[in-house]
Amino acid sequence: GEDVEQSLFLSVREGDSSVINCTYTDSSSTYLYWYKQEPGAGLQLLTYIFSNMDMKQDQRLTVLLNKKDKHLSLRIADTQTGDSAIYFCAERAEYGNKLVFGAGTILRVKS
Amino acid sequence: NAGVTQTPKFQVLKTGQSMTLQCAQDMNHNSMYWYRQDPGMGLRLIYYSASEGTTDKGEVPNGYNVSRLNKREFSLRLESAAPSQTSVYFCASSEGPRVRYEQYFGPGTRLTVT
Numbered sequence: 001g002e003d004v005e006q007s008l009f010l011s012v013r014e015g016d017s018s019v020i021n022c023t024y025t026d027s028s029s030t031y032l033y034w035y036k037q038e039p040g041a042g043l044q045l046l047t048y049i050f051s052n053m054d055m056k057q058d059q060r061l062t063v064l065l066n067k068k069d070k071h072l073s074l075r076i077a078d079t080q081t082g083d084s085a086i087y088f089c090a091e092r093a094e095y096g097n098k099l100v101f102g103a104g105t106i107l108r109v110k111s
Numbered sequence: 112n113a114g115v116t117q118t119p120k121f122q123v124l125k126t127g128q129s130m131t132l133q134c135a136q137d138m139n140h141n142s143m144y145w146y147r148q149d150p151g152m153g154l155r156l157i158y159y160s161a162s163e164g165t166t167d168k169g170e171v172p173n174g175y176n177v178s179r180l181n182k183r184e185f186s187l188r189l190e191s192a193a194p195s196q197t198s199v200y201f202c203a204s205s206e207g208p209r210v211r212y213e214q215y216f217g218p219g220t221r222l223t224v225t
Contacts, residue, residue: 004153042115042201042216043154088153098144099214101153109152 004102006089011108018076019104022089024104025070029091032065033099037086046087048075076107084109113137115217117202123167124192132220134202142205143185144169144214145177147198154201157172160185161208192224 005023012018024032030051035043048064049056049072056063062075076083086104118133136143141162146154156169158177163209166177174196176188185204189196200220205212 008151040218042218043203044216045213048213090153098156098159099154101155103151103153 004091004100005087006102006105009106011110012079014079014081014109014111016079018107020074020087022072022102023070025093026091031092031101032072032089035088035090037088046107079109081109081111083107115202115204115215117217117220119220123225125225126193129190131139132200134186134217136204138204140204140206142208144203145187147203148201148219149198186216194224197224198222
């Protein structure tokens with residue numbers, strides 16, 4: 001079945017780069033997403049990548065996809081204290097109605 | 112636009128009590144979803160409604176019922192609450208059920224069942 005795994009915690013210093021990793025099992029996944037959840041709030045879509053892409057860059061965010069290894073990463077350049085949040089990786093098949101989420105990675109940014 | 116709104120924000124129930132979680136969206140979206148979020152786990156889909164008038168089970172539907180009241184509103188009902196239903200519940204909506212449509216999430220309802 002579908003499964004998405006992420007490391008649970010990452011701590012970085014302000015100004016450093018953060019890299020959050022995710023692995024997934026469903027080879028039919030068409031879209032892969034990164035969501036951000038701040039304390040007490042709902043999930044906010046940060047970025048997504050289509051499965052026929054290797055990389056997507058959006059300002060400070062870079063998404064890398066290794067489809068062969070089913071590995072997805074999110075790199076945040078020049079990490080700020082406002083980036084402290086939980087980051088969720090999610091996958092979705094082309095004709096599926098549901099998103100399958102990982103457990104989330106807590107990013108803590110130290111000033 | 113308020114986006115996706117949920118009420119209540121917090122709720123404490125005793126085992127066996129019933130309640131309905133409300134969700135509304137003002138984006139004229141066709142599809143709506145209910146998820147639960149538990150510590151150390153990702154969000155899991157409870158029920159979804161691909162369009163007005165239809166509802167389907169998700170990954171964890173047992174103990175819940177839903178009603179798509181109209182295009183704007185999608186409610187989640189717990190008929191007889193159990194401690195295992197202690198969780199944070201998120202409603203989401205999207206323009207359509209296809210994968211290219213982004214899901215927008217509400218702020219969540221934190222439910223505790225004692």
